[in-house]
Amino acid sequence: MTFDRQDLSNETLLHLYQHLLRPRLIEEKMLILLRQGKVSKWFSGIGQEAISVGSTLALEADEYILPLHRNLGVFTGREVPLGRLFAQWQGKRTGFTKGRDRSFHFGTNEHHIVGMISHLGPQLAVAGGIALADLLDKKPKVTLTYSGDGGASEGDFHEALNVAAVWQLPVIFMIENNGYGLSTPSNEQFRFKSFVDKGPAYGMEAVQVDGNNVLEVYTTVKRLAEDLRENPRPVLVEALTFRMRGHEEASGTKYVPQSLMEEWAAKDPVENYEKWLLAEGILTETARHSIRETIKAAIEAGLQEADAVPMPTADIQEEIADMYQPFEAPVTDAPAGSAAPDKRFIDAISEGLKQSMERYPDLVLMGQDIADYGGVFKITEGFVAAFGKSRVRNTPLCESAIVGIGLGLSIKKKKSMVEMQFADFVTCGFNQIVNNLAKSHYRWGQNADVVIRMPTGAGSAAGPFHSQSNEAWFTHVPGLKVVYPSNPHDAKGLLCAAFEDPNPVLYFEHKMLYRSMSGPVPAAYYTTPIGQAALAAEGDELSIITYGMGVRWALEVCQDLGVSADVLDLRTLLPWDQEAVRRTVEKNGRVLILHEDTMTGGIGGEIAAWIGENCFEHLDAPVRRVASLDTAIPFAPPLEAAFLPQQRLREQVQALRNY
Incomplete structure (x- = not known):
């Protein structure tokens, strides 16, 4: 040598x-x-x-x-x-x-x-x-x-x-x-x-x-x-x-x-x-x-x-708390009397994204075709002119790498957003999300200040690879937060709240709500609290617990059937609002849980189990679940309609009402 x-x-x-x-x-x-057994494993260099x-x-x-x-x-x-x-x-x-x-x-x-x-x-x-x-x-x-x-x-x-x-x-x-x-x-x-x-x-x-x-x-x-x-x-x-x-x-x-x-x-x-x-x-x-x-x-x-240091003893509360960087969300309301014009769901998301970019100069947006093209759904149209290509970045088709880059930016105290072109494509970045972003703070105290936007849901005859509702994959993962708005007001408020939160947030946005739904959205910056459910309707016959597009379906069915029901919009799926669920269960005693995700393994099963363990004495009927079929999502509209839960929802609401 x-x-x-x-x-x-x-x-x-x-x-x-x-x-x-x-x-x-x-x-x-x-x-x-x-x-000597004093070290459990060794990788030699x-x-x-x-x-x-x-x-x-x-x-x-x-x-x-x-x-x-x-x-x-x-x-x-x-x-x-x-x-x-x-x-x-x-x-x-x-x-x-x-x-x-x-x-x-x-x-x-x-x-x-x-x-x-x-x-x-x-x-x-x-x-x-x-x-x-x-x-x-x-x-x-x-x-x-x-x-x-x-x-x-x-x-x-x-x-x-x-x-x-x-x-x-x-x-x-x-x-x-x-x-x-x-x-x-x-x-x-x-x-x-x-x-x-x-x-x-x-x-x-x-x-x-x-x-x-x-x-x-x-x-x-x-x-x-x-x-x-x-x-x-x-x-x-x-x-x-x-x-x-x-x-x-x-x-x-x-x-x-x-x-x-x-x-x-x-x-x-x-x-x-x-x-x-x-x-x-x-x-x-x-x-x-x-x-x-x-x-x-x-x-x-x-x-x-x-x-000389003893082996650690487990403090359960500390173990749970350390999954996330501590964060007390400030109450950020739009100024009293500020304008709240009607906006489409998609425009509310775009406005929340734009105002967050203005609020956080170190926020970087990354995604396929999001720069000059404005994204496949045009949510970031005009953003390059406003913020420049250094902050609004087209990415190669490298979902895993882009999520990893988000963690790297966090290490340097920057915020980032990763847009999955469709929620289905998140599988290509799954490991980075569930093993790197989610566990980083628990392991060594490094937060992952990353928001991942996930255009999701069926109803457009887009077939098995552009229509999945895959939120339940992530509600099982401590260290993540998962939000899923159902209306334009919450779409903007939850997105702004996601950027304020220093922890990784998966933000699901239903594609079929983008241009089909409008509602009042304050023009000024505001946040909707992560972790708090809201009543989309109040009634005294039964309770429907749901989120996203399910809120629209529940309101429509109740109106068509003349059912007086609480429609509880979870808004956040991790952590979900247990006290709001408890209140509506205690009030009505008849509960139906609805989601577009498939039945088996959906978050509805977790909520139903929690109700059975914590609210059993208040139930007047078995908890019912309504969800999509346990199949992949078919392409042809008649098959897709059978896959989705609307018709089964109507039948189960009537059955629960008459129990």
């Missing part, structure tokens, strides 16, 4: 050595503790330290890094206190996740690190969001994110690189190519010879480095970072290396040929660099011994600190 010091000082070379040695000595200690250390030290201290589970050198390079790091691995409260997550599954804004989730690929797009925030703020910064060669097979890898290239985001994508994805060798992962072949396909520069040569990694990344600060763009760096231990300790390395292990053992990044320093007279034996003993002493002190 050849080391080219270029113009690096002896001080820098020794600084790199100390940081290269530290993760190796920590790992050696952790492997002992693992065998032995053999790959030069990548983490060289690239981390090449950046400025306030530039964000998004590491994986073999990048201990990132954390030690950023001087994360060892006592706190060890407490994290032991599941102690003084770690970074209060014992809620393990390994490097955490972030720390103090040290400008955003840790991984087990799905590997999603963090690549989060890096893009951080870099976008720096671009918008005109800050000359770069962001560094890592991927393994196996993880680069994920769709998130493609989406993140594609968006970064299109938007010219200053991200260094570091690919640690160690030849295996767990036990699967590269020739069973991909057919190309080198990751540098991928760069030109995305329109970005790609370079290859010896990942075991700390000087080559350091000088290459430093050069690239300096260039990217002046000329923002993404770069792909392939670092060739090898993992000398199992994917994690339990998996072992029996699948690796012994000759390959011996070949790479000779390329050990720590031993070779140390030998070179000694040979060049830059490091003495005395200094070598002193540095090792100093690091070992720091490790022992950190372990003693972590060991």
